[in-house]
Amino acid sequence: DTLPRTPAASHASGRPFAAREPQHLPDAQDWAAEVAAGMDAGVRISLRLDLSAYDLFDGDTDGGPSTEGGGSAGVRNAGAAIVQVHSLADPTLVADA
Numbered sequence: 001d002t003l004p005r006t007p008a009a010s011h012a013s014g015r016p017f018a019a020r021e022p023q024h025l026p027d028a029q030d031w032a033a034e035v036a037a038g039m040d041a042g043v044r045i046s047l048r049l050d051l052s053a054y055d056l057f058d059g060d061t062d063g064g065p066s067t068e069g070g071g072s073a074g075v076r077n078a079g080a081a082i083v084q085v086h087s088l089a090d091p092t093l094v095a096d097a
Contacts, residue, residue, distance in 0.1 A: 046084045
């Protein structure tokens with residue numbers, strides 16, 4: 001652990017979490033095993049935003065929003081939101097849902 005610590009850190013949050021020297025936590029291994037149980041099984045869901053910077057921020061020549069594609073004035077097609085599924089067992093496996 002190389003996080004910076006102030007002299008008052010151990011008083012503010014307790015010695016096991018803020019002391020500069022290593023601390024012995026006898027129940028930490030059991031706690032870590034309990035927390036990690038089942039973390040490598042199943043899937044995680046995320047939302048990826050694909051934004052078009054040109055359509056989002058640039059308008060047409062009169063200074064108004066771009067209305068290309070027959071849309072009404074003020075409507076912008078800025079991008080898409082894609083739901084993704086991630087494998088917890090293999091973090092390299094990602095699929096668009």
